[in-house]
Amino acid sequence: MVNFQKGKVDIVAVAKAAKVSASTVSRTFNHPDLVNPATRKKINRAVQKLGYIRNRAAQTIHGRRSGTIGLIVPTINHAIFAEVIQAFSDSIDKAGFSLLLASHGYDLDREYAMVRKLLEHRVDGVALVGLQHSEATIRLIEQQDIPALEIWNYAETSVLPCVGADNRQAGYMAAEHLLALGHRDIGLIFPDTTGNDRASHRLSAVLEALASRNITVPGHRKTEAPYSVSQAKQATSDLLARHKRPTALLCGNDVIAQGALFAAQKLGLSVPDDLSIIGIGDFKGSADVEPGLTTIRIPAETIGTLAGERFTDYITSDDPTNFRVCCELKCIVRGTTGNISTPPDAP
Template sequence: MTESKSKKADIFTVSKAARVSPSTVSRYFNHPELLKPATRKRIDSAVRKTGYIRNRAAQTIHGIRSGTIGVLVPTLDHAIFAEVVQAFSDTVSANGFTILLASHGYDLQREYAILRKFLEHRVDGVILTGLDHDEAVFQLLDSQEIPCVLMWNYSATSRYPSIGADNKQAGRLIAQHVLELGHRRVACMFPPTHGNDRALARREIVLTTLRAAGIEIPKEWMLETVYSISESKQDTKRLFLQKDRPTALICGNDILATGALYGATASGLTVPDDVSIVGIGDFKGSSEIEPALTTVRLPARRIGQEAGDAIVSAIIDPAAGKARSLNCAPEFVERRSSAAVKWSG
């Protein structure tokens, strides 16, 4: 075994290979934004060539940034969260940061335990999904004085800076569309709202908007279905096979709406002639299914990018203060799954 292979590379090995000073190599890891792109590229090549791995544990003891950001999401099983996390990761990576990603399964107690693990790993900042969290989570963040951004939801009064969409606005847009089409026999299908402030906000504003128009949804038309195309298909089949059925179905997200489209077809119904089906989210594929889904677009990529820029700025320049909340406004998208009511039942 050669000497170069038997001895682990250190920062001096890298600086020699890159023809820069050891302090410049250190700056490459801790403040890459301060270096010219050409210098970063040369050091990156040297790091790869020498196989250098820095000791983060030793660095964090001395107060040097870990270069990591903890990201907590409810689930990794949905395309919409994958899209926002990917955009966030791309943004912070361009600034020299890596993400630690974990999901809590809509369990706020589990979220607290994961947050503690993140902090034990000395993350430089934390991203939480949504606005509502256990008070212990906020107290822990307050005590550590660590930058935090609430991603995906927006509220002007959020405890920490929030960057995302206003879910009440999204719910209102889709409910108003159904009303404008003349539907009075309306059913709803939403996911469980425990630990999910997004679903809760959408459901409440949809019901409020319908009530303001004099529409009360029968109990048997108010469905609660988990995030699953197969489950929403089965629940929708049971709904549509009833003798008394709705002319429109409002779904809390596009996953449920996609299953509902399959359920309608399996029940012998034509969308939108027999029933209109609408969703919220505009997930990847929502424009490609048949019929293309009427929905409300939540700008996932923009939310991820803006949240990434905000947390990086808060870490690199803490003197600038907390990030500002930002409303990435939802946008109504009309497609072929909804139409004016053709029958009254």
């Protein structure tokens, strides 16, 4: 039961114990059909007895796959990516891969460094969030000829395979929802958009949608807030304190929207009667705040699962064909948005 030769249980130890050659042991693992069932049994017993665990590093060196996939996200911390990481992890696990996870804090130079780091570990593929990456990153991926994937965003024109949703459309849908309810005076709370194409796509689509109705958003109606409930809450308080307040707030994502909601509640405003709020994302928890948050659902779990499946297929396939998957968005109307047409103080 115990491992006597302490710390020296390799394939040849197993071979010796089973009285066969190392090649045969290797084959039992990798091509079991090529070895006699009786021999296989002997070997498995030896494996059990010695507590042998295969060394994937040694396989990797041999040109075999390492069995790892790298995922690089901006941040693990926020609700935003936790769901997609979990789904991706589960999905690749099913295909026998392990997840090497790294984060870069929205810094594209660090993203590059992380890709390099993962390449040192000879990951079989690397998945990035978003479509915006540094020149160096793209060059590295191309040069090293490593399977790569962009998740979260979708674009027809993506240079790499991608699985995600169209963030422009998300922005557009959010704007349209508010417009349909009659809102014309809309406040915008978005994060800094440098190095964050999700945010910038959403914002530009919102501005376009508004512009098409001849609505321009003055500077004092725009605020920047990072993806943090507390900071968004603060920023919203400031926005609402200044000037006459808008009738609706369109937020860069649900984290910000929650901050906005709490800020409004703190100021004693009634949502949605005094102020409508819409987010983007539909994160875990958005359904449950009171009132429930109206938002554009980005199907994180679907994206993660699908990305994992397609990517592992791609990696293990003999002649991989490029792919792009666009996941559907949906406007989820809950309690934080209401019609403007009958304001309590209408004439």
